Amino acid sequence: VKRGLRRLWEGRFWALALKELRQIRRDRRLTISLIVPPLLQILLFGFALDADVRDLRLGIVDESRTAESRELISVITENRTFRLDGSYPTTAALERALGAGHLDVGVVVPSDFARLRARGRPATVQVLLNAVNANTAQIAQGHVEGAVGWLNRRLDAARASANAGAAAEPPVADVSEGPALAASRVGPGRVEIRTAFLYNPGLVTAWFTVSGVFGTLIILNGSLVSAGTMIREKERGTVEQLLMTPASALEVIAAKILPLFVLLMGMAGLALAVAWLAFHVPFRGSLWLVLTACACCVLTGIGIGTFISTLARSANQTLLISFFVNPPLAALSGAFTPIEAMPRWIQPWTLLNPIAHFAAISRSVLVKGAGLEVVYPHLLALVGFSCLLVGISAWRFRRQLG
Amino acid sequence: MTRIIAQARKDLTQILRDRLALALALILPLGLTALLGTAISLTVTDIPLVIQDLDQTPLSRQYADAFRSSLTFRVVALPPATSPETALAVGRARAALIIPEHFAREIRRGRLAETQLLVDATDTNTALLTRGGADQITRAFAQQLGPAASSPTVYAATRLWFNPGREPRKFYGPGMFVLALSIFPPLLAALAMSREGEQKTILQVYVSSISAHEFLLGKILAGITIGLVQWFLVLALMFTLFGLRLAGDPTPLLVGSFLFLFCVVSFGSLVGAAIPNQAAAIQAVAMGGFLLAFLLSGLIFPVENIPAALRWISELVQARYFVVVVRDAFLQGGGWPAAWWAVLAIGIIGLVYYGLAWRTLRHMQVKA
Numbered sequence: 142v143k144r145g146l147r148r149l150w151e152g153r154f155w156a157l158a159l160k161e162l163r164q165i166r167r168d169r170r171l172t173i174s175l176i177v178p179p180l181l182q183i184l185l186f187g188f189a190l191d192a193d194v195r196d197l198r199l200g201i202v203d204e205s206r207t208a209e210s211r212e213l214i215s216v217i218t219e220n221r222t223f224r225l226d227g228s229y230p231t232t233a234a235l236e237r238a239l240g241a242g243h244l245d246v247g248v249v250v251p252s253d254f255a256r257l258r259a260r261g262r263p264a265t266v267q268v269l270l271n272a273v274n275a276n277t278a279q280i281a282q283g284h285v286e287g288a289v290g291w292l293n294r295r296l297d298a299a300r301a302s303a304n305a306g307a308a309a310e311p312p313v314a315d316v317s318e319g320p321a322l323a324a325s326r327v328g329p330g331r332v333e334i335r336t337a338f339l340y341n342p343g344l345v346t347a348w349f350t351v352s353g354v355f356g357t358l359i360i361l362n363g364s365l366v367s368a369g370t371m372i373r374e375k376e377r378g379t380v381e382q383l384l385m386t387p388a389s390a391l392e393v394i395a396a397k398i399l400p401l402f403v404l405l406m407g408m409a410g411l412a413l414a415v416a417w418l419a420f421h422v423p424f425r426g427s428l429w430l431v432l433t434a435c436a437c438c439v440l441t442g443i444g445i446g447t448f449i450s451t452l453a454r455s456a457n458q459t460l461l462i463s464f465f466v467n468p469p470l471a472a473l474s475g476a477f478t479p480i481e482a483m484p485r486w487i488q489p490w491t492l493l494n495p496i497a498h499f500a501a502i503s504r505s506v507l508v509k510g511a512g513l514e515v516v517y518p519h520l521l522a523l524v525g526f527s528c529l530l531v532g533i534s535a536w537r538f539r540r541q542l543g
Numbered sequence: 544m545t546r547i548i549a550q551a552r553k554d555l556t557q558i559l560r561d562r563l564a565l566a567l568a569l570i571l572p573l574g575l576t577a578l579l580g581t582a583i584s585l586t587v588t589d590i591p592l593v594i595q596d597l598d599q600t601p602l603s604r605q606y607a608d609a610f611r612s613s614l615t616f617r618v619v620a621l622p623p624a625t626s627p628e629t630a631l632a633v634g635r636a637r638a639a640l641i642i643p644e645h646f647a648r649e650i651r652r653g654r655l656a657e658t659q660l661l662v663d664a665t666d667t668n669t670a671l672l673t674r675g676g677a678d679q680i681t682r683a684f685a686q687q688l689g690p691a692a693s694s695p696t697v698y699a700a701t702r703l704w705f706n707p708g709r710e711p712r713k714f715y716g717p718g719m720f721v722l723a724l725s726i727f728p729p730l731l732a733a734l735a736m737s738r739e740g741e742q743k744t745i746l747q748v749y750v751s752s753i754s755a756h757e758f759l760l761g762k763i764l765a766g767i768t769i770g771l772v773q774w775f776l777v778l779a780l781m782f783t784l785f786g787l788r789l790a791g792d793p794t795p796l797l798v799g800s801f802l803f804l805f806c807v808v809s810f811g812s813l814v815g816a817a818i819p820n821q822a823a824a825i826q827a828v829a830m831g832g833f834l835l836a837f838l839l840s841g842l843i844f845p846v847e848n849i850p851a852a853l854r855w856i857s858e859l860v861q862a863r864y865f866v867v868v869v870r871d872a873f874l875q876g877g878g879w880p881a882a883w884w885a886v887l888a889i890g891i892i893g894l895v896y897y898g899l900a901w902r903t904l905r906h907m908q909v910k911a
Contacts, residue, residue: 272703283675338664
């Protein structure tokens with residue numbers, strides 16, 4: 142009985158699965174959309190999504206025109222955050238340039254800057270920041286303040302060593318650190334904070350985006366491709382032919398899902414290879430864990446796609462319906478922007494988003510080298526989503542067949 | 544002219560009859576703009592932080608309290624017998640502050656007290672914000688300590704222009720305005736055009752007396768009409784949900800918007816004429832319109848950060864120029880002097896798309 146059952150299962154099942162595979166292969170558009178969009182997306186996203194703050198255009202009004210003011214400007218432009226774009230004769234000209242969008246930052250050094258500084262009195266430098274981009278403004282402000290703080294400490298140190306002659310502690314040892322390391326080393330009763338960046342010390346943004354976009358890619362493209370294959374029978378009216386075969390509804394569905402699963406896993410592998418080769422994303426944790434999560438993601442994508450195909454009547458309708466599903470899913474996944482930066486009331490909803498769970502897994506495993514003991518809640522959620530979605534869509538598809 | 548209007552009326556009727564397309568045209572732009580504009584932000588507040596205080600003195604607790612009371616950080620408890628590194632590894636916290644032993648003693652003796660901040664740099668932008676916040680708190684704390692050490696010689700007075708509260712919504716709202724207008728109008732235009740190819744109705748157009756320009760202008764007129772409705776809806780959202788106001792002369796925005804709609808609808812018509820298959824045309828517009836507008840136009844991430852090898856593509860993307868026009872109208876208020884070149888660029892790209900669409904239209908007969 143067991144052998145007979147197996148033969149029956151295998152023979153019919155494989156025949157159907159092979160038929161699906163051949164159909165997908167012959168559909169040039171589907172083959173293209175399995176390879177081109179994922180590759181293009183991962184490359185574009187990886188290269189273009191970069192929130193790094195660098196090369197901001199800096200304009201200067203130097204009313205002081207002294208060695209001291211030039212020192213200040215060179216300290217601010219020392220690292221690659223700011224790039225000196227031009228000098229302006231008056232503050233009004235600078236403000237006009239800032240308003241017209243020719244500049245990102247303006248610095249006004251007052252005419253009494255050197256005099257006040259020589260007397261040891263506080264000299265105020267005006268910094269105008271174009272804060273249209275809130276994120277850039279915040280980081281740029283930090284850099285300016287850090288640079289000015291660093292200059293202050295150097296001045297303090299110079300004054301202290303001038304006053305005390307040979308000081309006990311060599312205070313200028315940290316000049317090479319540059320203004321970006323806003324660390325106060327000198328002076329009495331100082332507190333310094335040293336920052337160490339773990340897991341991604343070079344601050345490569347692509348590691349964050351690529352490891353997150355990966356899940357978006359699998360689910361969105363997976364759902365589009367599977368909706369395209371699932372709708373075909375309906376669009377061409379071949380459902381009756383399927384009903385006439387001795388295969389049961391479950392066999393038909395399983396035979397439809399299996400080839401899709403294999404092809405989409407191939408696509409996921411391709412994307413992983415690009416992440417590794419083009420962006421050098423470190424594969425610190427277990428690859429099997431990532432692949433398991435990928436498999437769940439692929440199943441989720443197939444589930445979403447099949448569900449959409451049961452709602453639609455034609456291929457272009459599936460695509461239009463997916464417009465209602467995919468962009469919100471992608472935007473609320475934390476793949477492009479951190480979930481923590483979303484408004485408080487949206488954050489719990491991301492728990493219902495499979496892409497968010499996948500992004501958490503792939504980032505923890507690939508970049509941080511975490512194991513199953515850390516990511517198991519996310520993996521469980523993913524398994525739950527894939528079972529639920531495949532179950533619901535299989536049920537709806539079966540009802541359609543009947 | 545009457546033929547153009549007749550063609551436009553026919554296309555509008557077709558869209559009005561398709562309930563799915565209508566929902567896509569009117570509800571989705573509103574919903575997506577509202578959702579994306581509110582959800583997308585890079586500025587993390589409440590970064591979870593664990594503090595390991597090895598000193599346990601009033602002074603070290605005062606330092607820890609400075610972190611606790613800041614808006615940037617949210618202090619989470621470090622479970623006993625856990626190292627800060629583990630808290631980061633399991634994702635309990637994004638950063639860990641370690642206050643060493645003898646922290647208070649070193650300060651009181653006038654020596655350097657060095658604390659350490661470990662940052663989970665998986666998310667690089669958040670890592671930078673974390674460092675900036677911690678630096679600021681530490682500087683403020685150091686200044687409170689001794690009056691002798693506290694008078695800085697140079698003082699930077701920073702003024703934040705155009706968005707003084709650094710509200711992310713004011714930056715991303717206009718961006719989503721551009722995104723909605725660069726997806727939905729061309730999508731409907733591509734649908735309308737590829738339908739003619741798919742259902743072979745283009746042959747009827749060929750045998751009728753309408754010229755290619757009239758046919759195309761009619762289609763574009765219908766597309767722009769729907770685009771204008773979307774424009775009004777999304778603009779109303781900008782004024783209400785995002786709290787934006789026009790900062791200056793609104794004429795660059797009006798002219799720019801009209802040209803932009805002409806440009807994207809021509810783009811949609813071009814794609815629809817080139818691909819006589821509705822499903823494939825939708826995918827092409829989604830890829831072209833969405834990806835290019837989302838990634839290569841500076842909506843979220845600065846264009847300057849795109850590698851030079853790819854950056855030239857963004858010069859060809861109409862959304863990149865429209866972003867400049869919209870942000871200028873809502874935030875900077877520079878008017879024509881600041882935005883004329885962007886409006887001009889949108890017009891030129893639109894004319895190029897129109898020309899290409901007209902050329903492709905002449906070959907549709909062969910395909911059908």
